[in-house]
């Protein structure tokens with residue numbers, strides 16, 4: 443029976459990505475060697491890196507004065523690379539969840555970290571609005587999609603200071619206006635590739651403004667000047683990312699995926715709102731994520747939480763257990779998840795509802 447993959451990360455990838463990567467692991471670009479055992483300086487891999495870079499820029503419409511780099515270390519290393527490269531005295535952060543919190547912790551090592559607003563008081567079930575960003579901030583940091591709590595900032599904010607965004611779990615899920623951001627970064631393992639590669643989109647104009655010395659590997663300029671080949675890049679995840687980018691292009695681009703994502707999220711949220719057993723955990727509908735859909739059992743049915751999880755798992759709904767800090771359920775609906783998987787989950791929710799009548 444078909445497995446429905448709702449894992450939050452690492453998570454579902456297009457079949458195309460998996461198949462092409464398997465082929466390259468056996469025989470990469472007709473070299474007769476595996477992608478895993480060939481020099482990253484070979485002309486074959488060099489071509490992969492260059493194409494990944496150009497297709498990434500093309501699909502997100504990235505303006506001329508921006509560069510895209512691919513590095514290791516995960517989004518979590520970016521939590522310190524951002525202040526290392528951009529913060530002189532003061533930076534502002536919006537606290538929308540556990541990842542935002544971790545980013546804030548690193549920033550404090552480099553100067554004054556201003557938390558402009560936080561939704562921690564209500565387990566991050568909403569996106570704070572109406573706050574002041576100090577105009578002398580070196581940058582303002584946001585997490586556009588809060589993977590754990592299922593909230594999402596779906597617009598490109600207009601702010602007066604350089605805007606930095608962790609887009610680990612919603613990159614390529616919707617069109618973005620890159621020109622509104624100074625830096626956008628994320629781990630690849632939610633919507634792009636297997637774990638191991640991190641993308642950073644950076645406006646070159648914001649670099650070179652801090653007084654401190656930056657260790658070579660943590661300096662964005664190192665990776666920009668060497669085309670992400672200063673040291674050995676994570677070759678397999680980069681190759682896989684390229685396959686996903688080709689798949690996105692073939693699907694019709696980010697606009698088409700966005701439409702599909704909106705539709706997928708809508709039908710699942712509609713069921714959560716309709717089904718008497720369940721309720722969503724996000725307070726305001728406009729803050730609901732289209733990538734991670736969080737829900738719990740209604741108070742009068744709380745006792746059935748474990749039973750539903752088992753019931754759904756038996757029916758091949760994999761990875762729907764909510765994060766331990768929220769409980770309940772989370773269905774991650776990344777680009778590669780087909781609508782059929784959501785329809786199958788909805789059917790399981792309806793079957794369970796009938797059992798409890």
Ligand SMILES: *Cc1c(COP(=O)(O)O)cnc(C)c1O
Pocket residue numbers: 451515516517518519541585587588589608609610611628629630632
């Ligand atoms: C998963 C995730 C991270 C952490 O990414 P790593 O690559 O594991 O360091 C950071 N931010 C967000 C929004 C995430 O979803």
